Amino acid sequence: MEERNAIELTNITKDFKVLNRHEGLKGSIRDLFSRDYRTVRAVDDVSMQIKEGEIVGYLGPNGAGKSTTIKMMTGVLEPTSGSIVVNGVVPYKDRVKSSANIGVVFGQRSQLWWSLPLIESFNLLKDIYLVDDKDYDDMMALYRSFVDLEPLLHKTVRQMSLGQRTLSDILAAFLHNPGIVFLDEPTIGLDVSMKATIRELIKGLNKEKKTTVILTTHDMGDVDALCERIVIIDKGRKIYDNDIEHLKNFFGSYRTLKVRVGSDTWEEHLIDEKNEDVMEVLREIQKTKKVRDMKLEEISTEEVIKKIYEGGV
Numbered sequence: 666m667e668e669r670n671a672i673e674l675t676n677i678t679k680d681f682k683v684l685n686r687h688e689g690l691k692g693s694i695r696d697l698f699s700r701d702y703r704t705v706r707a708v709d710d711v712s713m714q715i716k717e718g719e720i721v722g723y724l725g726p727n728g729a730g731k732s733t734t735i736k737m738m739t740g741v742l743e744p745t746s747g748s749i750v751v752n753g754v755v756p757y758k759d760r761v762k763s764s765a766n767i768g769v770v771f772g773q774r775s776q777l778w779w780s781l782p783l784i785e786s787f788n789l790l791k792d793i794y795l796v797d798d799k800d801y802d803d804m805m806a807l808y809r810s811f812v813d814l815e816p817l818l819h820k821t822v823r824q825m826s827l828g829q830r831t832l833s834d835i836l837a838a839f840l841h842n843p844g845i846v847f848l849d850e851p852t853i854g855l856d857v858s859m860k861a862t863i864r865e866l867i868k869g870l871n872k873e874k875k876t877t878v879i880l881t882t883h884d885m886g887d888v889d890a891l892c893e894r895i896v897i898i899d900k901g902r903k904i905y906d907n908d909i910e911h912l913k914n915f916f917g918s919y920r921t922l923k924v925r926v927g928s929d930t931w932e933e934h935l936i937d938e939k940n941e942d943v944m945e946v947l948r949e950i951q952k953t954k955k956v957r958d959m960k961l962e963e964i965s966t967e968e969v970i971k972k973i974y975e976g977g978v
């Protein structure tokens with residue numbers, strides 16, 4: 666099968682002009698008239714290619730530029746410089762064509778009609794995106810194979826829990842079977858079981874429909890469950906782009922030493938076995954604490970990412 670790039674970003678930069686605010690009443694009045702702007706570079710020279718059907722974790726600390734990148738990929742924002750092609754279209758230039766083939770979920774901000782029962786929102790989306798009856802029915806059948814739709818369909822979004830709303834948003838984003846779905850922090854604030862449901866759903870839809878998925882999240886469980894490849898940005902710059910396995914291999918000599926020092930208190934120590942001896946570390950701990958139990962584990966994805974954020978790679 667020929668692999669085509671679903672998304673191509675080439676040297677994308679996005680600057681925001683922000684007003685330098687001055688304090689107090691006098692300052693506010695001054696701000697009304699002054700043109701004292703500074704430039705914030707939210708995305709700095711980012712290039713990446715994402716293939717059709719990939720699930721890519723787009724990660725980075727708060728303020729790194731993830732949402733800004735997604736807004737450019739979805740045509741909401743125009744890049745300051747660089748070129749961007751999504752599904753063969755320049756998103757901000759052709760928003761109509763662009764939106765026909767993408768789905769978007771911004772966590773905690775529903776795209777759905779608040780006062781409508783979900784089924785009516787779905788019917789509206791069906792009309793807006795010109796989904797024919799058969800495709801619609803097939804998609805609903807596929808949804809039913811992953812989640813119990815009945816408690817959702819006749820509720821308004823307003824009546825839903827955060828988890829139900831997020832689930833509904835994700836279903837709505839996939840409804841017209843777009844080539845690419847962008848999920849910006851979809852699992853934020855959700856409980857463990859809803860997270861699991863949503864991961865299964867995303868994974869299943871990606872598999873069945875070959876949908877390309879770009880996912881931002883702070884939950885490493887999402888990354889472990891869904892992403893083979895991750896792209897990490899920090900302060901607007903891309904600092905990592907490769908598959909997860911590569912990353913774990915890079916940190917292959919790292920271990921997490923877990924020691925139980927109280928009845929139910931575990932301490933974690935990250936050890937690089939190349940430079941440190943586990944037994945030595947353990948002896949050091951024992952000088953000040955009574956160690957009741959210990960476990961040695963591989964480094965977790967979470968710790969790997971933390972290390973990269975700290976400048977470990």
Ligand SMILES: Nc1ncnc2c1ncn2[C@@H]1O[C@H](COP(=O)(O)OP(=O)(O)O)[C@@H](O)[C@H]1O
Binds near residue numbers: 681705726727731733
């Ligand atoms: N509309 C805007 N105006 C000014 N600054 C913005 C705007 N949107 C985002 N920023 C700034 O750009 C940077 C990146 O923000 P964002 O893309 O939201 O990061 P992330 O999603 O990774 O948390 C931050 O410094 C943020 O304050």
Ligand SMILES: [Mg+2]
Binds near residue numbers: 732
């Ligand atoms: Mg964001």
